[in-house]
Amino acid sequence: MSTGDAVVDRLVAAVGRGDADRVEDLLAAGADPDALDGSTGLPVLCRAISANDKPVAEALVRGGADPLRRLPDGTTPLLRAVEAGSPALAWAVLPEVTLYPGPLREELLDHARRLAVIDPETELRRRTGLPGPAVRTWHEDESGCGHERLTLGGLTLGDGHAAFLTALEARLRLRTPFAELLARALTRPDRDHEVWAESALVLGARLDDDTWSEAARLGHDPDPLLRLFAADALLSTVIADAQRSEPALQDRALAFRPWAEREPDTGVLSVLLNGLTWTSGPETEAIGLAYLAHPDPLIRGWVPELLDCEEGVLRPGGLAAVLALARDPDPGVRERTCSWLWHCKGSEPEIGDLLVELTHDERQRTRAYAVAALALRDDPRCVAAEHRIGPLQPGTDADALPLTAVWWYQRRHQEQKDHGWPPTTLDGRSIPRAQE
Template identity: 45%
Template structure:
């Protein structure tokens, strides 16, 4: 990429080239021929690695833009959690309360209005939107990427809202986060996974009890969400290496009887996976796994075999 500029490297999505150019003295606030900052080009491309490199090098996410927005607001508009986190100032650079309120209001508006109606309002286009499923590879979460009237965004604004609330120290109830997840009842989608991650990251008694209370809910999706949160709490505790261990020791107490009575295959798979990950010596874990080695669902059999291995 001899003779390339920061803008060239950003457009090619080459984070390493962007980093080398910046280390050689290139300006992180470089703009293209239309005056669009490099950081905004990265945001528009949903390119979290490039946006991170630019922000770390000094590109200002609060830079006022001619249309009255900022790169931060455009990141929220993008509907992509990883892009928002790439441009949010770190804990040592607190945002003004007014900026926080504006970001939260922006995310909430997209979430409540819906992506397609908001794109119609912004563009005036009444045509059929183009929708494709995309994977944010670094985060292992999915989005629908929606294009209408020349604008393209992703549909993770509920996830962005949950992320911002957590970042700004606002605690939503499990009922609210559950509602956001169930609005897109897809465990692979960012709206679901971000609700789970926010709750699991709390790693506290209140959240454990609230999630455990959903175990007997008549709707399988509620039980699936509960199992995902409880599993996440156990994993969060293990990753944090906290002492004494609290929730990992409780895993068999909730997941063994749950596995014995669960009838929905999707929920059962997750409950068995949680038992496998807990690596508990409790003999009841092996017994419940043995009871499912001949289950008609192959994924349930696979999770049972994982425990036995």
């Protein structure tokens, strides 16, 4: 076997194992990114695509693999990536040249539009000749949304084709009608599904009165699913406003108030309360307090984020609400309240005692937030409470937890002691000596 053949074999093997780091090493050492897989006669990029392996596909394209290489069946690796039904995979291998006017762009659009209306399970049955049913698994992307992947007879298809088409049209500045984006979303009526989420995001990014009015009208529809999509589209607009620092942000978010007051569906109401968190003030707090005893913990969990905590000071009604919610029977409500307290650095003594109580909570995340909130308040009880967080449980995202707050608290106080500075909080307020 020649040296060149051995390198190809190692590259094919690394792609087959899904070892993106090894693929990058081999490419850096001179391996051909367009090498052919001997078992299929196709470029190794096609093998990564058929395995829905985004990291390896990205590594190959970065290393020079050609996603537009014409294959014996007339397709290209890019078209196969779009066909796989995973939006993230398709975007990972999509070259910028396909977005410019011309035959490549039209081919991509035509392909995406055809795939957006297929039923993946029906397509798998057609290809394999098997009756099914297909095995379904859920795959989440970095945004928290995801899609289903269906496998039958060794073939796999995702059901995110419409999400890719929606994002592609928006990228090309093609204005897809509101009704069409709604119809796509309704094929996957799940807020966590990429098809639903992408339709709402694209509408929200338009920031125009026509889109806002159309969604607001839909908010009066008797069908709660249609109202849910309308609420999602309006929420996306409010978030897009905030990202662009548009002056209309407060006015648009305030429009959620009358709808929230009349909305009977818990799922829709949750989205509306999310929208109201982009406003602040006594009126918003009053709406939040109205849901303090709501029977659904999902709704009660939004109350802290609707409270008016200007400069870290809670109003009496808000303080009473926080004390109640932090002792809520639902662990999820307690966690959300404690997370909010970590961000709202009030100095009320009742809050400090409450946080110490929460360091004994059944949920590790709640305990971590409580310890961090104590540290940010420069409460020395955080040191003794840190051990209560315990070893991280399997599957915990350590980056999502404030696990270094006590270390920073100790470092800050040591520096103050070394320099003879009076102890202060993070925002520069002096701490009474008695607390030390």
